[in-house]
Structures are given as structure tokens and as C-alpha cells.
Amino acid sequence: MLDAPNRDRNAERREATRREIVEAAWAIARESGLAELTLRDVAARVGMRAPSLYSHFASKNAIYDAMFGQAWSEYESSVLALEDALPEHPRAAAKQYGRHFFDFAVDDLPRHQLMNQRVIPGFEPSPESYAPAVRVLERAAANVRELGVTSEDDFAILIALIGGLINQHHANDPGGDRYAGLLDRAIDMWADAVGLPAEDPAPPSRKSAP
């Protein structure tokens, strides 16, 4: 039996190894794409053989789940940070939100792919790993409602619009910035339709942190 301090130390080491594995997997995914991600390569990068990974993860899908869970978690943090820096004007805030979603998805292709779960045949994220993403959407919905948009449907349309531009960017213009340029125009269309007021020339910054 292990006593308490040693149990803790072992748990830490385990966690560290798990993190190392997930980091290695992301490194490979970023360098060569998710399609090139093999357990043997991941294992090699952390100085192991493939079967040893099964001491830390139940399957390859469990590794995907950890990868995506980590990304969603970081995403949630970045959204929380964004909210503190959000301008006061509703339309400006909507645009900043939109640009944030877009940049996040575009800057880091493999991380975007997690939003389109069909990229990995047979993989379904676990509710736990997906939770931060759900919270982000709920927060975004709440924030958008606070801007004066009362309809869930209008919010869903905004999300669809941004998601669609992201997809088109990846399909037609990866590397370019045509669809990033369309984002402001698209959000303006949407803002007019839902009745957000026109933007001030010089928007002041808002919300000192509590």
C-alpha cells in the first residue's frame, strides 16, 4: 500500500506523463495533420513504445478526447479573457466575438477540426471533455443576449454564419484572408437584422474587472 504523500506524488507523475503524451500528439497533428497521427509515433516522441500508451489511455480515441478536451479548455480560458476586454458598444462587441471565434478556428487548423467532429471516423467526444465548449457557447449566448439580441434563433444564425465562413476559409482560401475580410460585413448584416445600433466612431473600452 502507498501512504498519502506518495500516492499524491505518483498521481502527479501520471498526470505529467499524460500531458506529455497529449503534447506530443498535438505536435504531430500540427506538423503533419491528424491523419498522420499514429500511436507508434506519439510513443516514440515521448520515449516509449506504442503499447505503453495504454497504461495512460484506454485507446487512441481516448487520446483524441484528451487532446480536444485540452483545446476546449484553453479555448474557454481565452473566451473568459476576451470578455474582460470587450468594448461596450454592442456591435463592436459582436464583431470582436466573431473575430475571436474566427481567428481561433483558423489559426490552428487541427484544433478547428475538433469542432467538426466528423473528421475522425468513429470518434465521439466525451461529455466531460466537451463541457468547456458547451460552457463557451452558453456564455456567448448570454453575452449576445445582453447585447440586446433576444432570440436563440438569431444567435444560432450568427454562429452558423461564422462557422460557415470558417469552413469556406479552410476549403477555399487557407492561408489567404478573403473570408476573414468578409466577417465584418457578414456580422454587420446580422447586426442590422437583429437591430443592433450603428457603431460609434470611437468606441470607449468597458467593464473594469470586478
Place this chain on the structure above:
Amino acid sequence: MLDAPNRDRNAERREATRREIVEAAWAIARESGLAELTLRDVAARVGMRAPSLYSHFASKNAIYDAMFGQAWSEYESSVLALEDALPEHPRAAAKQYGRHFFDFAVDDLPRHQLMNQRVIPGFEPSPESYAPAVRVLERAAANVRELGVTSEDDFAILIALIGGLINQHHANDPGGDRYAGLLDRAIDMWADAVGLPAEDPAPPSRKSAP
């Protein structure tokens, strides 16, 4: 050497076999999903062994290409048929277009996946198989322009909007119809923004075939 009639007959047989293989592949994809599509299963369904498929296709990706090429081709035909039945009112026509895109993508999940090419790691469609899809987009652009939309960007935004709703449908609401219901509202938003006139109460039908 073969004389001309026999060469033709052989070519026909070859084409028939290719079609049979592609049909079998679609059947499996529809029943079990693209992830479950294996060459051994495809071959079994047409009464062959897997390596024999290589007499007709250079690789599994070549089979995907044929599958998607066929789907794009049928899609082009359905768009041509749609255009004859398009109502005269610009906003009504835009909605009918939008609903058509949406229904096509939603009714037949595996066929939709071809639009999101990232589903099959390592697969890129050939320009030839993809040509009908390009023509459909060009026709759609021309038709939308004819409705009075002069900006490529506004057209791109419409496409993004519809594509985004389709993606959300597949991700969040497969089987339901929430996003189908949002489509009209979304297209109305877009139509107002680009200045299409309000819809007539009773739109007459248009364009007898030439």
C-alpha cells in the same frame, strides 16, 4: 487485336463494372457510414475479392473520387431541373435555392460529407470529378447576380450562411428540423441586407423551358 465493335462492348462492360462497384460503395456508406467502407466489403458485394478492384480503380481514393464525382454530377442535374422551376420573385427564388442546397446536403449525409473534404484523411477530389460542383457554384453565383445581388462577397456570405446551418444541423440536430426552420429567417436577413424586395403574397411561376 480487338476490332471496333468488340472494343466498344468491352468498354461498356468495364464501365458497367465500375458503376457496380461505385453503387456497392455508396450502399455500404449509406448503411454503415464512410468509416466502415472497406475494399473487402465492397468487393464482396459485387462478388469479387479486394485486389480485383484494382483492375478498375487505382486505389481506394480513386473509388472515393468516382463516388463523389457521381454525386456531384447528379447534384448538377438536380440544380438544372430546379432552375426551370424557379419562381420569378428574387426573394422567393433565393429561398428556393437555399432550401434546395439545404435539403440536398441534409437528406443524404454521406453525400454531404463530400462537401466537407476533410472527412477522409488524405483524400483530395480530382479536378474532373469536382467539375460539376464548380459549375453548380458558378451557376448559382450567376443566378443570384441575376436576382440583383451584384457583390461576390454577398454571395459568399449567403453560401456561408447555408453551409453553416447545414453543419449545425448535422452536429446538433440530425433528424430534427430546427435549422431547416431557421433557413427562411436567415435568408430573409441576408435578402434585406443585400436589398432584395419584399416577397409578393402570391408569387407566380416563371420561365417556361426554352
Place this chain on the structure above:
DNA sequence: AGGCGCATCTAACATAGTTAGGAGAGTGCG
């Protein structure tokens, strides 16, 4: 009849994810 082309076959290979079972290090108790 003889020969050529071609679709199909069997056998096998390479690469994946995964499982079985054992070796060795660390830890705690007698």
C-alpha cells in the same frame, strides 16, 4: 489451333490499433 489481352484469383506485405504476458523498479510491511 495458337496466342494475346485482361479480369480475376491467391498469397503475401506493410502499417495500423490493440491485447497478452512478463520484467523490473519503487514502496511498504514484517
Place this chain on the structure above:
DNA sequence: CGCACTCTCCTAACTATGTTAGATGCGCCT
């Protein structure tokens, strides 16, 4: 100290899948 337990990692191997090599046999042309 020595023994036993646990845990991580290992080697070996299995299975599934795309793919290649080479043989076989059928049909058509001369």
C-alpha cells in the same frame, strides 16, 4: 533486510485494411 505488491514499460503477437506480385483461366482475333 527481505518479501510482496503495484505500476509502468517492454516484447511478441493478433487483427484489420490498403496494396502489390504473380499465377490462372477465359474470350477473342488471326
